[in-house]
Amino acid sequence: MSGPGPAPAGYYPDPDGAPGMVRWWNGVTWSDVTTPAGPGVTTGLGETTSRPPAPAWQPPPAPRGPGRAVGIAVAAVVAVVVVAAVVVVAVVAGRPTADPRPTGVAGPVPTGPTFAPGTVQIVDEAAGIAYPFLGDGWYEYVLLPPLETTSVRGQYFVTQDAVPDGGEFIAQITSGPVAEGYGWTGPGSEQATVETLAESVRANYYPGPNEREELRDEAVTVDGAPGWLYEFTLSWDAEGYDATGERAALLLVDTGLAAPALLYLSIPNTHAELYGVIDRVVEAVDVL
Structure with a gap:
């Protein structure tokens, strides 16, 4: 039997x-x-x-x-x-030794600095927001700030060590104050700003050509502050990439500071089991 x-x-x-x-x-x-x-x-x-x-x-x-x-x-x-x-x-x-076989859906094991023991939130004072630290397997973001923000805080892990352009492919949840030049003119410009930011990240950080499917494009309230959430999936067919797509979200929050906060969340489809953390992090953002 x-x-x-x-x-x-x-x-x-x-x-x-x-x-x-x-x-x-x-x-x-x-x-x-x-x-x-x-x-x-x-x-x-x-x-x-x-x-x-x-x-x-x-x-x-x-x-x-x-x-x-x-x-x-x-x-x-x-x-x-x-x-x-x-x-x-x-x-x-019975102590295990290195296992040369594939380990399922996981990509290369990331290395990098970790947060202090007991950390439950990532606090971005420059952006004026805080959001959950996801724990084991996520590392403190120490790469260069993206073009769209003037500074960066957050968490990430590497999903592919090397891609054709010479960099790494990562999953990330990062934040920072929005840089100038993306359309922010104060309250009422949230949607235009976040959609401009979305076009920027699409052009700068993903293989092309790619196709985009919008999931959410809506006004939101974040811990009492006005904001805008733009969520989408991208798909591509590019040689040399483990991922063939990604789910991403940009959350813009008017925190009352000179520049609004941008929370950028991206999960490649090699780790689609983690898509749910996008909603969970977005729903738990605090304004400082």
Whole structure:
């Protein structure tokens, strides 16, 4: 008879045991990126489900990122004097070594500076906003500021080490004060400004030609402040890119400062399981 198949793809409680965190299971292996359970993240079979079983032929998976550890269960029914020795030997022998096989939907393991322990929000004082830090797998943004803002704060991880233009491809959630030249003239110019910004990021950071599908283009209120949300997907067919598309959102917030705040969120379709964090971050933005 055939046994039950592996658990279906979906979010499940983090097998490493991080409280409140979930990890994507693609039906065969685990993603490298975790995210907090919450709005925008639907957990497979409920929050209290156990880890999906790995296929029988797989050895224990190797650690795939900083801070990850793989637990090893050992059972031995032997004389009391022998039990301790058996457990020690089994744990040492079972420690995983580098696994050269593909690791499912995850891309290269990112490296970079991390936020201070206990960080739950990224505070961008220059832009006048704060928003959730997504935790393990996301790193403090230390790349150059984008053209559209005068400074930058945020989080990111690398999804492809090298692309044809010589740079990296990343998922990011970053913020900063809007630079001059994008149409901001004060209250009432939110929509025109954010749509100009969207054209700029489309031209500067994505392979072309590409096609855009608008998802949302609407006025919003952010922690009592007026704003505008523009969300879209881009798709392309470009050699040398792992991703063939991306979901992105630009949130403009009039914080009362000289320049409005821009929150830019982008997730390549190689990590489509993380699309839900866009809504969750947008809904949790605070104005300082």
